[in-house]
Amino acid sequence: MSPEEKARVEIDRKLQDAGWEVVDRKHYSPTKSAVAVTEGILKGHLEADYLLFIEGKAIGVIEAKRADISLSEIVIQQAENYTHKLLKWYQYWRKPLPFVYISNGKEILFRDIRDKKSSYQSLTQMHTPKEIAKMAGIENGFAGLPYLSPKGLRICQYEAIIELEKSFRGGEKRALMVLATGAGKTYTACMAAYRLLSYTPIRRILFLVDRNNLGKQAEGEFGAFRLTETGEPFNTIFAVERLKSAYIPPETNVVISTIQRVFAMLTGKEIVDDDEKDDFHEEETEITLDDDLKLPADYFDLIIVDECHRSIYGKWQQVLNYFNTARIIGLTATPTPEANAFFNDNLIINYTLEKSIADGINVGYRVYRIKTKVTEEGGVIKQNENTTEITKYTGEIKNVVAEAPAEYLRTELDRSVVNPAQIRLVLEEFRNSIYTDLFPERESNTAYIPKTLIFAKDDAHATRIVEITKDIFPNQTADFVQKITYSTGDSNELIRRFRNDKTFRITVTVNLVATGTDIRPLEILLFMRDVHSSILYTQMKGRGVRTIGDEQLRNVTPNAKSKDLFFLVDAVGVTESEKYIPKPQEGGVIVPKNPTLEQLLEQITHGYLSDDYLNLLASRLSRINAKSKEKHRVEFANIASVTMYDLAIFIFNALENDNLPAFVNTNQPNTERKSLVASLANNPQAREYLLTLNAGFLNILIPGEDTLIFKGFSQEEAISTTQAFEEYVNKHRDEIEALRIIYNNKNEPITYALLADLRNKLLSADSRFAPLRLWSSYSVIEDNKVVKLQTQTERESLTNLIQLVRYAFKMIPELRSLHSLASQRFELWCGQIQRPLTETQKEIMRQIVGYIVANGTYTNTELRDENLTVFAQLVKSFGSANVVNEVLGSLSGWMLKVG
Numbered sequence: 016m017s018p019e020e021k022a023r024v025e026i027d028r029k030l031q032d033a034g035w036e037v038v039d040r041k042h043y044s045p046t047k048s049a050v051a052v053t054e055g056i057l058k059g060h061l062e063a064d065y066l067l068f069i070e071g072k073a074i075g076v077i078e079a080k081r082a083d084i085s086l087s088e089i090v091i092q093q094a095e096n097y098t099h100k101l102l103k104w105y106q107y108w109r110k111p112l113p114f115v116y117i118s119n120g121k122e123i124l125f126r127d128i129r130d131k132k133s134s135y136q137s138l139t140q141m142h143t144p145k146e147i148a149k150m151a152g153i154e155n156g157f158a159g160l161p162y163l164s165p166k167g168l169r170i171c172q173y174e175a176i177i178e179l180e181k182s183f184r185g186g187e188k189r190a191l192m193v194l195a196t197g198a199g200k201t202y203t204a205c206m207a208a209y210r211l212l213s214y215t216p217i218r219r220i221l222f223l224v225d226r227n228n229l230g231k232q233a234e235g236e237f238g239a240f241r242l243t244e245t246g247e248p249f250n251t252i253f254a255v256e257r258l259k260s261a262y263i264p265p266e267t268n269v270v271i272s273t274i275q276r277v278f279a280m281l282t283g284k285e286i287v288d289d290d291e292k293d294d295f296h297e298e299e300t301e302i303t304l305d306d307d308l309k310l311p312a313d314y315f316d317l318i319i320v321d322e323c324h325r326s327i328y329g330k331w332q333q334v335l336n337y338f339n340t341a342r343i344i345g346l347t348a349t350p351t352p353e354a355n356a357f358f359n360d361n362l363i364i365n366y367t368l369e370k371s372i373a374d375g376i377n378v379g380y381r382v383y384r385i386k387t388k389v390t391e392e393g394g395v396i397k398q399n400e401n402t403t404e405i406t407k408y409t410g411e412i413k414n415v416v417a418e419a420p421a422e423y424l425r426t427e428l429d430r431s432v433v434n435p436a437q438i439r440l441v442l443e444e445f446r447n448s449i450y451t452d453l454f455p456e457r458e459s460n461t462a463y464i465p466k467t468l469i470f471a472k473d474d475a476h477a478t479r480i481v482e483i484t485k486d487i488f489p490n491q492t493a494d495f496v497q498k499i500t501y502s503t504g505d506s507n508e509l510i511r512r513f514r515n516d517k518t519f520r521i522t523v524t525v526n527l528v529a530t531g532t533d534i535r536p537l538e539i540l541l542f543m544r545d546v547h548s549s550i551l552y553t554q555m556k557g558r559g560v561r562t563i564g565d566e567q568l569r570n571v572t573p574n575a576k577s578k579d580l581f582f583l584v585d586a587v588g589v590t591e592s593e594k595y596i597p598k599p600q601e602g603g604v605i606v607p608k609n610p611t612l613e614q615l616l617e618q619i620t621h622g623y624l625s626d627d628y629l630n631l632l633a634s635r636l637s638r639i640n641a642k643s644k645e646k647h648r649v650e651f652a653n654i655a656s657v658t659m660y661d662l663a664i665f666i667f668n669a670l671e672n673d674n675l676p677a678f679v680n681t682n683q684p685n686t687e688r689k690s691l692v693a694s695l696a697n698n699p700q701a702r703e704y705l706l707t708l709n710a711g712f713l714n715i716l717i718p719g720e721d722t723l724i725f726k727g728f729s730q731e732e733a734i735s736t737t738q739a740f741e742e743y744v745n746k747h748r749d750e751i752e753a754l755r756i757i758y759n760n761k762n763e764p765i766t767y768a769l770l771a772d773l774r775n776k777l778l779s780a781d782s783r784f785a786p787l788r789l790w791s792s793y794s795v796i797e798d799n800k801v802v803k804l805q806t807q808t809e810r811e812s813l814t815n816l817i818q819l820v821r822y823a824f825k826m827i828p829e830l831r832s833l834h835s836l837a838s839q840r841f842e843l844w845c846g847q848i849q850r851p852l853t854e855t856q857k858e859i860m861r862q863i864v865g866y867i868v869a870n871g872t873y874t875n876t877e878l879r880d881e882n883l884t885v886f887a888q889l890v891k892s893f894g895s896a897n898v899v900n901e902v903l904g905s906l907s908g909w910m911l912k913v914g
Contacts, residue, residue, distance in 0.1 A: 018081035023053075026065070026079050033141035034161025035067070045106070046181050047073030048160040049144030055484060057100035067114070070158050070184060071146055073107040075114030086117045086124050088638075098128060108151055116141070122486065145214055155492035156216040157184040161830035163210070169376060170196075170205045178363035179207055183215075183342060191323070191345040193360035194369035196557030199274045200346045201233055204319050204863040205240040205249055207344065212253050212268055213244075217316040221338070222271045222546040225322035228507045230257055230271050232533060233321065257401065263310065270315075274331045274823065281308045281334065304333050320344065323358075324351045324550055332357070344684060348557060349550040350598065361746040367562065368553065372782065377560035378580045379782050380540075382729035383453060385586045386442050389437040389721040393424040396432070401717045402471060408710035415714075417746075429476045431711055434675055434719035436615055437485050438543075441586045445541060446727050448488055452727070453539070453582050456787065456810050458574045461488060465572060465582075466513070468558055469523040470543040474500045475713075480543065484521060494522040499528055510534070517571055529556065535563035536571045541749030543582040549594035556583065579785060587822075612709050620696045622681040624688040635664035639708050647708055652883035655694045727814040736783045741823045743780055748824075751776055757820045760913060764904070770813045775818075786815045793822065793830050802831040809834045814867040817911060831914035833868040837910060844909040856892050863903065864910060874900065 016024070027037045035051040043052050048070065055066030065077035078094035080163075090367060098111035117124045123138040129149065142150075159182050166174040174193050181366040182190045194200045204222065211217045222237075224230040240249040249255065255263060258272035261280045272280075279285065281302065305505045315338050323345035327540050335343065345358050348368065355362065359612045362560065388394070400417045423432040450459040459878060469484075471477035477498040483494045499509045499522050506527055513522050514534045521526065525544075540559045542850065559581035568575050583590065610618065612635055619628060640648060640659035652658045669675055695701050736879030748758040753773040756763045777784035783792075794801040804810045809832045822830045842863050845852055862885065867873050878899075880884045887900045 018083060019079075021078055022081045022118075022120035025065075025082075026077070026118050028476075029118070029123070029141045030065070031162065033143045035141070036142060036162035037065075047071075047177075048158070048180060048184065049162055051077070052267070055100065057097055058102055061097065063097045063101055066117075067147070069107055069108070069144055069151075069153065069190045070155070070298075073101060073112055074104050074147060074151055076112055077116040077118060078682050080117070082119050082121055084119055084870045086119060086122060090117055091115075091124075094262070095126075095128060108153070109629050113151060114147060151194070157182060160184070160214050162211065166618075168203075168206065169199060170374075171198050171364065171371070171376075172206065175203050175364040175366075176207050180210070182361060182363050187359070189345070189358045189361055191347070191350065191354060193347055193350050193362060193365045193367075195366055195368040195377065195426045195560075196348045196554070197377040198348075198366055198371050200321065200348070201236045202240065204321070204344070204346060206242060208237075208269060208317075208319070209240070209243060209249055209253070216558050217342075219315050219317075220269045221277070221310045221315040221318045221341070223271055223274050223277070223318060223320045225269060225273070225325050226527075227273060228510055228527075229321065229531065230509055231272065233257075237271075248321050269843060274334055276305045278302065278331065278334050280634070281337070283307075283309060283311055296793065302331055302333055304337055306828065307871050308337070312337055314325060314338065317341055318343045319346065321346045323347045323348045324354050351550060368557065372560070375782075376562070378562055378578060380556070380559060380583050382590050382732050383448065383584045383727070384590070384729055384756065385441055385584065385726050386588075387437055387440050387586075387721045387723040388724055389428065389719075390425060390587060391724060393422065393427065394432075394437075394719075395419045396423065396714065396716065399509065400857045401786050403715040403717065405713040405715070406705040406707060406710075407713060429472045431713060433476075433479065433715040434684040435479065435483065435716065435719040436719035437589075438479055440486065440544065440721045440723060442484055442487050444723060444848045445584055445815060448584075448726065449539075453584075455804075456576070456807065460574050462491060463517070463572055463574050464488075464520050464532070465575070466536045467521045467541060468528060468534070468537055469521065469541040469670075470544050470546075470555060471498075471523050471525055473500075473525055476543070480523045484523075487735070488521075491520075492518040494519045495735075498523040500525050500529065505689045515571060517573070532558065533561060534558060535561040536568055537561070537581065538572070538575075538578060539582050539584060540588040541586065543586050543593050545587045545589050547592060547594055549596050552589065552594055559583070567831075568779055580782060580788075585729075613674060614707060615704070616695065619692055620702070622685060622689065622696075624681075624685055624692065625678050628677075629666050629688065630670055631689065632695075633663040634669075636660075636663040636666075636705075636708070641707065642711070643708050650707065651701070651704055654704050655698055657694045658837065659705075662694060692726060712913070726793060728795045730795055735794035735856070736789065736792040737796065737823075739781060739791055740777075740784055740819075743777070743784070744820055744823050747776075753816070754820060757817060757826075758824055760826070762908065764874065764907065765817060765911060766872050766874070767813065767870045768875070770816055773816055773820075774813065786813075786819060789819050790815060790830065793819075797830075800829045802829065802835060804832055806834075814868055814871055814911065822914060833910065835870045837864050838908050840912075841906075844906060848905065853892070859892065860886055860902075860906060863906060867907050867910045872911065873903045878903065 024427065026615055030037050030051045035049050036047055037051045037053065039053050040056065043050060050065045050068045051157055052068060053064065055063040057063055063076045064079035067075035067077065076094060076097045078090060078097070078453065080090060084090070094115050094117050098115060100105055101110060101112065110129065113127055113129050115126050115128055117135070123141065125138050125142070126135045144159035153159065157180065163173065163176060168413070171194060175194060179190055179192065186658065192200070192203065194203060194451065214219070224233055234255065237255045238250045241247065243252060253268035254264065254266050255269045255271065256267040258270055258276050261283070263270055275860065277398055301348055318338060318341045320335070320343060322561060324347040345354055350362070366432060368377065372379045393711065396417045398417055398420050402417060403412060404415045405412050423840055428434065428437065449464050450457060452901040454465060469480055471480055477500055481496055481498050488495060494512070494516065495518060496517065497503070497509060497879050499506050499513070503509060509530055510523070513519050514536065528534070537559050538563055540556065546555065562586070563576045563578050568578050609631060615628065615632060619632060636659045639661065648658060655662070669691055676685070677721065678685060678688060689696065695705070748754045753765060753769040753772055756765055757770070774786070790801070790804060794803065814833050818827070818830055818833065822826045841861065845857065863873055878889070886899070889894055889902070893899050893902060
């Protein structure tokens with residue numbers, strides 16, 4: 016480098032160390048916080064060596080000289096002249112530019128020319144953007160944020176932080192980040208928190224988590240985060256506290272908590288964090304805050320809301336609104352309309368699951384479908400069939416005999432009817448498919464089946480699944496299968512063990528492990544419940560997408576090689592059912608939910624008889640009447656002296672005819688209204704029985720029956736995969752050497768190196784293009800034309816790519832491994848060569864055949880490098896190395912030929 020270039024390199028380094036991004040004019044962006052533009056153009060065709068910009072506005076100039084030039088008065092005059100030469104299209108903080116720097120790479124001189132009497136100061140390092148912003152009197156506390164290096168960050172994380180800081184600098188107070196599960200939302204939050212605490216007025220952050228176990232997970236990530244200036248962990252630079260009591264140490268910078276605990280701390284009320292609660296079906300109304308609160312409204316400067324899509328933040332929104340001076344960041348993989356509205360539609364990044372899979376951050380998945388007759392169509396409780404009937408409202412259990420045949424729908428399965436045979440059949444077919452269809456390349460070992468997460472409908476369903484799983488996987492350890500639900504005690508410890516223990520292979524959950532929880536070794540999701548919320552479904556699928564290192568995977572699953580994808584085993588049609596996105600509430604207002612039937616009956620009994628409540632009661636009566644059996648309708652009529660149907664009609668008619676006096680309050684007589692509901696209000700037994708009918712009954716068949724309809728991979732997915740593969744090989748058939756040779760059917764060697772290159776390019780293009788997956792996909796849609804790979808050697812052969820490409824190019828009528836053709840082709844080859852082979856030569860060549868049909872063309876060089884003994888035997892047998900090379904080429908051509 017020239018002396019000038021060396022000086023520039025040193026000045027660039029000093030600028031970067033101080034937090035400036037050094038770019039040329041072509042790569043300048045006004046959205047960056049602090050930029051040093053090289054060769055900044057000025058009036059009169061002049062160029063400043065560096066123009067400094069903060070928030071897109073020019074603020075200073077640097078004149079650079081080589082190291083052997085002293086920083087003389089002439090240089091100073093040249094630099095100060097530049098401060099007056101801004102072109103009219105530049106934005107600026109003031110004219111002339113206030114700050115002048117002169118440097119030769121070794122020395123730095125600085126002057127603020129606003130002070131006419133000031134002289135140049137010698138600096139040991141460049142001013143940071145924050146220091147310049149302060150000297151310039153820039154009031155925006157987010158101005159002067161230093162340059163963020165992308166090193167150590169994924170592109171999506173880097174872009175999220177850049178956009179967040181730009182948004183806050185622009186005056187926004189709320190921002191929403193959509194980052195796919197597995198893309199590192201918490202790591203991104205750690206980076207954002209570190210920079211905001213380090214370089215802005217923010218001093219205290221509340222990190223809200225959705226569940227307690229996620230709070231512990233977040234605390235661990237803040238402790239492990241080291242992408243700091245010194246490389247020290249975040250929690251040694253800033254104080255991190257996971258909220259366990261009402262006391263927050265005054266020096267705390269980051270408080271990690273559920274919103275329920277913050278509410279309890281604010282109000283002094285007791286509240287229980289329910290980690291299993293299904294917030295997508297929550298019926299509680301919005302909470303309210305009184306005036307006697309324990310923290311000031313400005314206590315937190317920033318609130319980061321993890322999993323902000325959860326509707327719980329609608330109910331608890333008053334807590335967020337109370338801290339009305341705080342900026343708020345939302346993190347989610349699945350945004351809802353409510354979340355978008357809450358964050359003022361300020362979506363700063365939208366990094367989807369599909370994009371993360373394409374980028375290799377997450378793994379994709381394959382759908383494996385299990386259909387049984389009962390799951391698809393429902394069934395029949397036969398006349399005289401024995402069942403166990405559980406009254407859900409009271410928990411009463413009794414054995415009954417069906418008086419008449421009774422059909423049940425598929426939607427009633429495990430809700431009002433339990434068919435143990437259906438659960439058993441699904442689990443047996445799942446067990447049988449693990450090492451035959453899903454992981455045929457692995458050594459079959461029941462003790463180390465891939466880590467599997469089963470989604471159940473409710474806690475009772477989960478219990479039955481665990482019991483039957485133990486039965487169909489006999490002789491396993493006591494912890495082989497366990498449920499993780501609200502009833503299992505320390506769920507955090509169970510999740511930790513499932514993540515790390517070799518013996519704990521299957522867990523069954525309802526919601527507790529459905530969102531947020533990080534279990535990287537997980538390779539199978541088995542859905543035994545349907546899901547209609549697109550948001551919940553995406554979150555549930557997200558449990559399987561996490562990547563894991565090969566060695567880490569083998570630590571918990573010893574017979575595994577790598578996690579290239581996960582399997583979604585669909586036993587209920589969850590991949591086929593219609594999904595919905597929750598509709599936003601008008602104006603962002605929280606609408607109180609309807610009371611439960613128990614609440615409704617209690618309030619009506621006390622005389623609260625508004626038109627809305629009467630109408631609601633009549634509607635509930637109609638619904639309960641429709642779903643009840645005749646014997647239950649008769650029993651209610653005997654107790655209440657009126658049928659549910661007639662009572663509903665009486666109320667509907669009275670409201671429709673508008674002949675009821677207006678309801679003002681419960682202190683009025685309201686005689687007509689009370690007479691309408693007297694059969695319930697004055698009859699506790701009738702109310703109790705109505706609640707019993709509303710809760711329903713659960714009939715457990717003994718033992719029930721079911722039959723398999725279908726088991727296998729999704730045909731739609733297989734078609735999509737093979738079509739994409741065929742499009743790819745046709746598009747690149749002239750660019751990739753192996754494809755060129757195969758497509759043109761050239762008499763050229765297809766070596767191991769060429770096939771390995773093709774495999775790598777295919778996997779880089781699309782994770783679905785793994786050879787075994789392609790072979791399996793073709794077998795799903797054209798089973799009669801695809802010969803199954805029988806042995807481990809066949810499955811691992813690189814030459815399967817040759818056959819797959821030929822099949823994609825329609826060069827061969829069926830997809831068959833070259834191994835299955837090897838013996839016949841070898842005999843034909845032996846018969847067509849000019850001189851007969853001795854038995855010794857044949858025996859040696861048979862060994863060579865095994866290599867060729869697995870790895871491609873064999874050459875002298877490869878044989879000599881890999882097996883010198885065999886090479887020496889061949890040379891001795893055939894006379895020379897050249898003859899051996901000809902023989903190997905001839906044999907390779909026969910073994911790898913088309914047809």
